[in-house]
Amino acid sequence: MAKNITSREDNYSQWYNDIVKQADLAENSAVRGCMVIKPHGYAIWEKMHDALDKMFKDTGHVNAYFPLFIPKSFLSREAAHVDGFAKECAVVTHYRLINNPQGKGVVVDPEAKLEEELIVRPTSETIIWDTYKNWIQSYRDLPVLCNQWANVVRWEMRTRLFLRTAEFLWQEGHTAHATREEAVAEAERMLEVYADFAENYMALPVIKGIKTPNERFAGAEDTFCIEAMMQDGKALQAGTSHFLGQNFAKAFDVKFLNKENQLEYVWATSWGVSTRLLGALIMAHSDDNGLVLPPKLAPIQVVIIPVFKDEIQLKAISEQVLPLIQKLRDNHILVKYDTDDSKRSGWKFNEYEVKGVPVRVAIGPRDLENKQAEVARRDTLEKSILPLENLDQTIAQLLDNIQQNLYRKALAFRDSHIREANTWDEFIDILDHQSGFVQAHWDGTPETEDMIKEKSKATIRCIPFQNPLTPGKCILTGKPSKQRVIFARAY
């Protein structure tokens, strides 16, 4: 079995790149920092999109679309917001090219300079709040519960496929509410939606919590997040939901008349997840043989591979297989029957294994005689010979089983990599030699948080919801602390 995937143990980031490449998910593009999402990668994103979109609609949201370009002046209306994003903005300054008067090619026409530069959206709060201003006059117009599926651009200095690219796909929800309580509830509810999606679709356990002021979204009053652990023990923020207070309403002058006929600023939230989730999916479940997909997000859930050497054999196999495929499809299971005779079956076994297909069924002449099939599961690599009778039922159960097993496995891994540290030496020792999350005391100041980050490269991932109050002493300063928070090195 010739595998050319670098082992996780040897070089984790090389392993990650190998999987992205060999499972045919994405590649670097000609444009620096940008990524081409290939059909297999995009098919997984579509499954994520569909599941999330349904969840948003089930919670009362609707989709809309706002412009790609944001006038520069909009971005600077909210002071903290522009501070957070200014360093990574792509800026449109001209609108026309002309033939190069000096020779070949085209050049930017200096006559075609824009009066006001346009920013390619790094996020859409500003353009959306400028729009909401016209939508909202009365408490009867509230709440506004919009989501947008879009691309955004953040000019990152260093990029990694899926995890951090200059352009990425995401959804961003932007809501407006009459009261603070309602907006906070919305931000919390959407975090629950994300956690639900991560755990039930991605089979990815997450810790729900709140960010410290240092790690907060630029322009938010509170940032909630879900944090997941990758197989190298590093943290990955899988989704965020922000309570924006009245910051954007004030910056864009969005007021409404309440029932008492008084003008008030509206309360806002925003929340998003991106194609980064694909990075999380890869790093959470995959092994040294390639990608491992949870059945609920697999574009192909079951692949059936006939083992044959001529048309006659294939025909005999198909007679047994086609009714099985029909039964599986009736049960909404995504099946591929790969009858391609230009590839040998051994080649196909590897191909679908690298691509993460959860269940593989192989049927050859030998199986036909015995009315059986070889069924292999991707998560454990176990193979078993099963009767053809009621195989569709067995496979449906197996898919459920794989979905749950992946979650259990990821949960067990995570829980065994969360450790408490009570001293600075313990803290560093865990990060350097054991990896994972560290629960430790922190004195609550941004200065200490910065210092810990500088010395250890670990950041506070979140203060978990319902965190037990267990007084102690800050690992760095020794000052009193009310509770432990979660530290980790992060992507």
Added chain:
RNA sequence: CGGGGUGUAGCGCAGUUGGUAGCGCGCUACGUUCGGGACGUAGAGGCCGCAAGUUCGAGUCUUGUCACCCCGACCA
């Protein structure tokens, strides 16, 4: 923007003291194969990143330049 590295066939690479271009994979055709990435035979495929220089002669040496990758800085 620092530090390091790489540019040679679609992909991955080799190329010695300078002498005129190679390997593996893939691709095409035919045959044998077909239960974990088959094998044989015959082919197709190159401005050696780009530009100057040294030389009778440069993939190889010199200078410049461009691009990409890795490690930092940055990362709501």
